[in-house]
Amino acid sequence: MADDPLVLGGTTVSSRLIMGTGGAPSLEVLERALVASGTELTTVAMRRVDPSVHGSVLSVLERLGIRVLPNTAGCFTAGEAVLTARLAREALGTDLIKLEVIADERTLLPDPVELLEAAETLVDDGFTVLPYTNDDPVLARKLEDAGCAAVMPLGSPIGSGLGIRNPHNFQLIVEHARVPVILDAGAGTASDVALAMELGCAGVMLASAVTRAQQPELMACAMRHAVEGGRLARLAGRIPRRHFAEASSPTEGLARLDPERPAF
Numbered sequence: 001m002a003d004d005p006l007v008l009g010g011t012t013v014s015s016r017l018i019m020g021t022g023g024a025p026s027l028e029v030l031e032r033a034l035v036a037s038g039t040e041l042t043t044v045a046m047r048r049v050d051p052s053v054h055g056s057v058l059s060v061l062e063r064l065g066i067r068v069l070p071n072t073a074g075c076f077t078a079g080e081a082v083l084t085a086r087l088a089r090e091a092l093g094t095d096l097i098k099l100e101v102i103a104d105e106r107t108l109l110p111d112p113v114e115l116l117e118a119a120e121t122l123v124d125d126g127f128t129v130l131p132y133t134n135d136d137p138v139l140a141r142k143l144e145d146a147g148c149a150a151v152m153p154l155g156s157p158i159g160s161g162l163g164i165r166n167p168h169n170f171q172l173i174v175e176h177a178r179v180p181v182i183l184d185a186g187a188g189t190a191s192d193v194a195l196a197m198e199l200g201c202a203g204v205m206l207a208s209a210v211t212r213a214q215q216p217e218l219m220a221c222a223m224r225h226a227v228e229g230g231r232l233a234r235l236a237g238r239i240p241r242r243h244f245a246e247a248s249s250p251t252e253g254l255a256r257l258d259p260e261r262p263a264f
Helices: 027-037 057-064 078-092 112-124 137-145 166-174 190-198 216-236
Strands: 006-008 011-013 017-019 041-045 069-072 098-099 128-133 181-182 203-207
Touching: 011 057, 011 112, 017 027, 017 216, 027 057, 027 216, 041 057, 069 078, 078 098, 098 112, 112 128, 112 190, 128 137, 128 181, 137 166, 190 203, 190 216, 203 216
Parallel strands: 017 041, 017 203, 041 069, 069 098, 098 128, 181 203
Antiparallel strands: 006 011
16 A cells, blocks of 8 residues: 555655564564565564674564664653663664553553653654553543654553454544554454554554464464555445445335236
């Protein structure tokens, strides 16, 4: 869908599927999945990768020509996230940052207070900030007002595969957003991804649904087509939901049938 790009601040990509790298059983499997997904933007946890080491996931991304989106996974405070983002910019030479500030290890849910504080600081530092956030329309608006280039609400907890637990909140976020809304976390299969796009999300971010699938390469292909199909359905416009049936054939100009004089 090269004629329908995703724009994140000053970055434009043709694919609306953003991939993560966590959970892959090997770099070889990850590479095949990335190719199958068609992604042009992939997150890397800066606290778990050494950019100076050859043969890492960064080498794979460089070979495939995929843009790196560093993230602050593993950070629990605004201070940790800001420091990690600045180190990522220095190491990778990019102002793009996927901002994650989690509240605890058990749920991996975002800490809204620390997240907003970190977002405001990083925007002031000139970063293009893509925050992983709760599906809270009010918080999404505050992040947007802070200058974030997108908002990335979770569908359900990271790695749960539970899909979008609150579609209504996604609709509220999309209705009022002036920046791209990207589903982040919770997708388990292609139908979850298609739903996100049909609800009006501009893109989808996922990792576990592909890297931990029984056949990662095949699932990556499915996710790619689900994003494209959901996007096309959103643009096409679904028919209104009705309580009763409505015949698809025209009801005007029907032949008059006389039960007393059968045609045959």
